[in-house]
Amino acid sequence: MTDQAHTGEARTTRPQGYWASVARDGQKMGFWFILPTFLLLLFIVVFPFFMQLYLSVTWWTPLEGIPWYSAWEVFSWFDNYLTLATDPRLWGALWRTALIMIVAVPAQFFLGMALAYLFIDQFPGRKLFYSILLTPMMIVPAVVGLMFFLLFQGTGPVNAHLGLPADFSWLTDVNRAMISVIVADIWQWTPLMFLILLAGMLGVPSDQLLAARLLGGSNWQNFVKIILPRMKTVIIIALVLRTVECFKIFDLIYIMTKGGPGVQTETISVFLYKQTFGDLEWSYVAAIGLTILIVLSVIAAKGLAYMARKQG
Amino acid sequence: MKYSSQTITNPTRRAFLQNSSAAVAAAGLGGIGSFIATPSFANGYAAGMTGGPTGFEGAERFQYNNTMSEGRAIEGIKALQAAGNAPTKISMLLTDGAIGQITNPFPEGAPSAKEVWERETGIEIDIIGAPAEDIFKKVMQDVTTGGGTFDIYTGPWNSTGDLVSSGGAVNCSDFVAKYQPDWGDPERGTTTPENEKLLYTYAGDYYSFSLDGDYQTWFYLKGLYEDPRVQEAFLTETGAELKAPDTWEEVDRISKFFTGKDFGNGPMYGNGNLMSPFWGLATFYARFASMDFPNFFFFNEDGSPNLNSELGLQCAEEHVRSFEWSPPDALTFTWAEAYATMWNLQIPHTAIYTNLVKFGDGFNPDGTPKSKATGMIGSHLPVGRRFGDQINRRSVLYYSITAWISSQSKHPEAVYLYLQWLSSTRTYTWMAGNPGGYFDPFQQANFKEPLVAQSYQPYSMETIPATIARSVPSINFAGQTALDNALDEELQAAITGQKSVRDAMDAAQGKWEKIIKRQARNGIVEAIQASRATWPTLVDPA
Amino acid sequence: MSSIQIRNVTKRFGEFTAVRDFSIDIEEGEFVALLGPSGCGKTTTMNMIAGLEEPTEGQILFDGQDLAGLRIQDRNIGFVFQNYAIFTHLSVYRNLSYGLEVKKVAKPEIERRVQAMAERMSISHRLDQPASSLSVNEMQKLAIGRSAIVEPRIFLLDEPLSNLDAGFRAYMRAELKVLQHEFGQTMIYVTHDQIEAMSLADKIAIIDRGRLMQYGAPLDIYNDPQNRFVANFVGSPRMNLVDGELREERGALHLMLHGGAEIPLSGKVRADFTCDGSVHGGSFGVRPQDIYFGEKRGGDDITMHGKVEVLERVGPKRLAHLQVQDTLFLAFDDLDQLRVGDEVPFFLPSDKSLAFDMKTGRRLGGV
Structure with a gap:
């Protein structure tokens, strides 16, 4: 009897249609919720990329008097790319950036490593010295730039202490300007290396170190064979971090020398800044930016592939 | 220490860590002129005048009525206000060190230019400062971002x-036609009609308002040149007499002579020109311009540059x-x-902006000399090259603060009227005397004004107009940057x-050719x- | 390989005294266990021998030579940590070779010795693998091998077997003994496990709260404990130790136990209690193995009566818990006849019973 009553009734209708199915399906719903943010990100990242690509094949600058989307009027094929391939100023800037990276980063690294080693064990005043050591990196880079600008004046404290005459100039000398900038960078960022490397060192199990000592390993041998190998990841992190940041170095240089004398301390960031805001060569800068992006992406991809191979 | 112990009056970029001497203008020098007040002031307007500064002797020289350029501007503002078409505030982006020119009262007892304007129109002038080198960057930022801040x-x-x-700039030709500024007035305005075109127009239309006269003028330590010791040393070393030079060759000889010598003020360096x-x-352009007779142009008539030509190389x-x-x-x-x-007293001579004198020669209100060089400075005509029995003395117009109306301004006509008022010959002459900033004299009326003569010293009143007449324009057309x-x-x-x-000149030539092409x-x-057509052709006897 | 003389060593950490006036002599090639409960100072003593701590007072001599002032690296002391401290980032081979590498031994020599050691420790098949991939047991062997390969003057082991599973522990005990004989190493072994100490050591130093309680061969310690602590600590199951007051009554000496019962003293143990006239109270000790049931065997043996409360299985035997008033005696049911609830007589052999002074814990009487 009950069976019959059931078969006689019409089936209750489920809401039909796409949105109804969305309401039921968690995955579909997720997609729609994410969509607005995703579109926003797309807009922020992808749109400027295409804009840059577009501009890089023209000669457009804001001084042309036409809006940017009309840049096709000054279409220039690959002229910008050809120019950047042979622009001595650009390559000089890249070379100088590399120079700073090659000198400053290892210097900071070794200094930081040495300092970290000193801080492994407790000693009276350790906390105080630790805080003092960290201060340089907490100062705004622009202020650091200002500090060293003052220090390296011909009439400033550096020359006074080294007993050099007031016309022995640092910031305006073609060779020494770079030295002063590198010194400033090392001063500011060694503490970061110190911090990271110390953390790495403290992560080495102390009983293994003790075992090594008992086996007759000298402090140096233990450092090289036990501590360093265990710090590999931390070391890589520290080096990569600082190298990437060094590539972007700007504030220090702009304040200390504005890239001068001439272009002697002009790194890629300073060069691009001057080209963009001083010369207003926006299409040229677009081409440069795009090229750097592609080159770095290729390098990064290769690096990741290499690391993946080593893992597996 | 390289700079002297006198502090405020000798600004250096390092002492103040800013790209201008705003501190200079504001603190020590600005505010009070050398003019000592006497009881017989001109309070109130002179007969027939309806506007302008009051409250100091000689004020009537700067007052005006509605038959004059400034008066017309005021009338124009009033009309706009009646029609409800005027702003309550005008914002102006201006080089730091020049702000004092407008905002500091001068002379003692007088109002400032800003006060006079605000009193007569009720429109507030809001001035925002920026360093001289970077100010155009800021302008372009405003243009490209559409900020519309100024x-x-x-x-x-x-x-x-x-x-x-x-x-980014508003074409003012219509306004000029309507309100008739006196920039080109034959007696009071620019020294020549060509100069008016040069300073105020571009490609045939009016865009610019000249608020400066940066014709690089030669100044030298006359007091030092006339010192018998120095004269003798020069004669012995070079075989020639030490006097104000006429040619670049003589300039270089003087530069070489003084370098390393110490005449009691420390070691000297001969080349005082900016490098x-x-x-x-x-400096380069000025030297370049006289390489050929009567002129050596930067570009040929067909637009090709002359940088790596033989004369160009020699100049370099x-x-x-x-x-x-x-x-x-x-x-x-x-x-x-x-x-x-x-x-x-470290350099013997320099061709540079004329406010060198305003800030460094003469005396402070408290009677102290403005610098060690007080009383020792002189000025001479621009130098050139000798061609037969003639010399083509040439200098260059470079920088020179200029104002433009932002195309994003909501009240271009009112802003135009303010700028006309500010740059017309009476207001500008009054401001030129003000030691509070960089507005240098360039109008004929400026050179006839005692207050200006006081600031810039009588010797400049002769050489500056002469220099103007012999100055070539540096590049100011699109592509200049x-x-x-x-x-x-x-x-x-x-x-x-x-x-x-x-190599440098070849490279520069190549770059210039490319820019021209673009x-x-x-x-x-x-x-x-x-x-090219605006270059002077004036030559002097050798 | 060296002998060690520890002379009156005291170690204080601020207010706390960890080791008090400790003196023992260890012969060359001896296997000595430092035995005691947790916190007794045995690890501290070991650390002092290793040179990781400096004695506050006293000296530690190696073959008569004081090594104080020598850096840890130069002491040439083998040390096996409780948690092995294997170099987890290195291979097994590199772990073994480390001690030789830092001494700049020639490569072929290193190769030879590492292979030999790996062979001996039965981990040759693991040589090229990362040390972290070894099982706990293999790690133990590696830890020992790593220290042994440099032929240290002495070997210190800090509770090395406590992490191992029971079966392997027994195996390793045997292995260690063999190794020790083969190397002829002087070994000092810290443990809290008396069975381990008893089975492995040539001599045992029993330590309680920083003080040396007794130092001697295992059997001596077992049979002839010098104080109550040692008697209590060594022996499984524990020795029965009951405390009471001595009372003389009409020529008979009884030990009035705190639990209410009394033990009539006779024979050797009575003599022990009376040998020192100043002693009024004492502890009576008798091992469960020595208590017997059935007939009294020796004339001086002491007869007690108790009720069997519990019968506990210990291996093949049964351990009876005998209640005498409020005192509990444990005894092995040697006749295997008891039942729970039985009220039975049991006998304490007087020549195997021990007397201790209540106040000082010192053993009374002689062997």
Whole structure:
């Protein structure tokens, strides 16, 4: 009897249609919720990329008097790319950036490593010295730039202490300007290396170190064979971090020398800044930016592939 | 210490860590002129006058009524206000060190220019400062971002072309026709009609308001030249008499002589001209212009540059060689540091902006000399080259604060009227005397004004107009930013020894050719031709 | 390989005294266990021998030579940590070779010795693998091998077997003994496990709260404990130790136990209690193995009566818990006849019973 009553009734209708199915399906719903943010990100990242690509094949600058989307009027094929391939100023800037990276980063690294080693064990005043050591990196880079600008004046404290005459100039000398900038960078960022490397060192199990000592390993041998190998990841992190940041170095240089004398301390960031805001060569800068992006992406991809191979 | 113990009156970029001497203008010098007040003031307007400053002797010289340029501007504002078409505030972007010109009262007992305007129109003037070198960057930022922060842009006269071609400036030709400013007045205005065109127009239309007269003028330590010791030493060493030079060759000889010598004021460096990036271009252009008779143009009639021509190379060689005689750190100098070297008697001569004198020669209100060089400075005519029995003395117009109306301004006509009022010959003459800033004299009325003569010293009143008449325009047409930067870079490379002069000039030539090619569609060749036509042809007997 | 003389060593950490006036002599090639409960100072003593701590007072001599002032690296002391401290980032081979590498031994020599050691420790098949991939047991062997390969003058082991599973522990005990004989090493072994100490050591130093309680061969310690602590600590199951007051009554000496019962003293143990006239109270000790049931065997043996409360299985035997008033005696049911609830007599052999002074814990009487 009950069976019959059931078969006689019409089936209750489920809401039909796409949105109804969305309401039921968690995955579909997720997609729609994410969509607005995703579109926003797309807009922020992808749109400027295409804009840059577009501009890089023209000669457009804001001084042309036409809006940017009309840049096709000054279409220039690959002229910008050809120019950047042979622009001595650009390559000089890249070379100088590399120079700073090659000198400053290892210097900071070794200094930081040495300092970290000193801080492994407790000693009276350790906390105080630790805080003092960290201060340089907490100062705004622009202020650091200002500090060293003052220090390296011909009439400033550096020359006074080294007993050099007031016309022995640092910031305006073609060779020494770079030295002063590198010194400033090392001063500011060694503490970061110190911090990271110390953390790495403290992560080495102390009983293994003790075992090594008992086996007759000298402090140096233990450092090289036990501590360093265990710090590999931390070391890589520290080096990569600082190298990437060094590539972007700007504030220090702009304040200390504005890239001068001439272009002697002009790194890629300073060069691009001057080209963009001083010369207003926006299409040229677009081409440069795009090229750097592609080159770095290729390098990064290769690096990741290499690391993946080593893992597996 | 390189700079003297006198503090406020000798600004250097390092002492104040800013790219201008705003502190100078505001603190020590601004506010009070050397004019000592006497009881018989002119309170209230002179007969027939309806506007202008009051409250000091001689004020009537700067007052006006509605038959005069400033008066017409005021009338115009009132009409706009009646029609409800006027702003309550006008914002103006201005070089830091020039702000005092408008906001500091001068002379004692007088109101400031800003006060006078605000009293007569009720429109507030809001001035925002920026360093002299970077101000055009700020202007372009406002243009490209569409920020619309300023009603008035100011910057170097050289940037006019670039600003106009980017669409950032308002074409004022209609306003000029309507309100008839007295910029070109035959007795009071610019020294020649060509000059009026040069300073106020671009490609045939009115865009610019000249608020400065940066014709590089020669100043030298006359007191030192006339010292018998120095004369004798010069005669012994060079076989010639030490006097104000007429040619670049003589200039270089003097520079070489003084370098390393100490006449009781410390070691000297002979070349006082600016050689640094941006500022040093003026020196190069000035030397370049006289390489040929009567003129050696930067560009030929067809637009091709002359940089690596034989004469161009020679000019570059001389320019680079003169760096040997420059003070150390010269490559970081702005005009402020160059002034300081002259005021400290470290350089014998320089061709530079005329407010060197305003800030460094003469006496402070408290009777102290403005600098060590007080009383020792003199001025001579521009130098050139001897061709037969004639000399083509040439100088250059470079920088020169110029105002433009932002195309994003909501009240261009009212802003125009303010600028007309500010730049007309009475208001401007009154401001030119004010030691509070950089507005240098260039109008005929300025040179006849005692207050100006007081600030700039009588000797300048002769040489400046003469220099103006012999000055060539540096580049001010669209493409200027690129052109000047390209040349500047190469010159710096040559000066610092990274490139040979030949290579630098070749490179600069190449860059200029490329820029011309790019800008051809924007009419750069026509602009070049128009600019060439404004060069003076005046020559002097040898 | 060296002998060690520890002379009156005291170690204080601030207010706390960890080791008090400790003196023992260890012969060359001896296997000595430092045995005691947790916190007794045995690890501290070991650390002092290793040179990781400096004695506050006293000296530690190696073959008569004081090594104080020598850096840890130069002491040439083998040390096996409780948690092995294997170099987890290195291979097994590199772990073994480390001690030789830092001494700049020639490569072929290193190769030879590492292979030999790996062979001996039966981990040759693991040589090229990362040390972290070894099982706990293999790690133990590696830890020992790593220290042994440099032929240290002495070997210190800090509770090395406590992490191992029971079966392997027994195996390793045997292995260690073999190794020790083979190397002829002087070994000092810290443990809290008396069975381990008893089975491995040539001599045992029993330590309680920083003080040396007794130092001697295992059997001596077992049979002839010098104080109550040692008697209590050594022996499994524990020795029965009951405390009471001595009372003389009409020529008979009884030990009045705190639990209410009394033990009539006779024979040797009575003599022990009376040998020192100042002693009024004492502890009576008798091992469960020595208590017997059934008939009294010796004339001086002491007869007690108690009720069987619990019968506990210990291996093949049964351990009876005998309640005498409020005192509990444990005894092995040697006749295997008891039942729970039985009220039975049991006998304490007087020549195997021990007397201790209540106040000082000192053993009374002689062997």
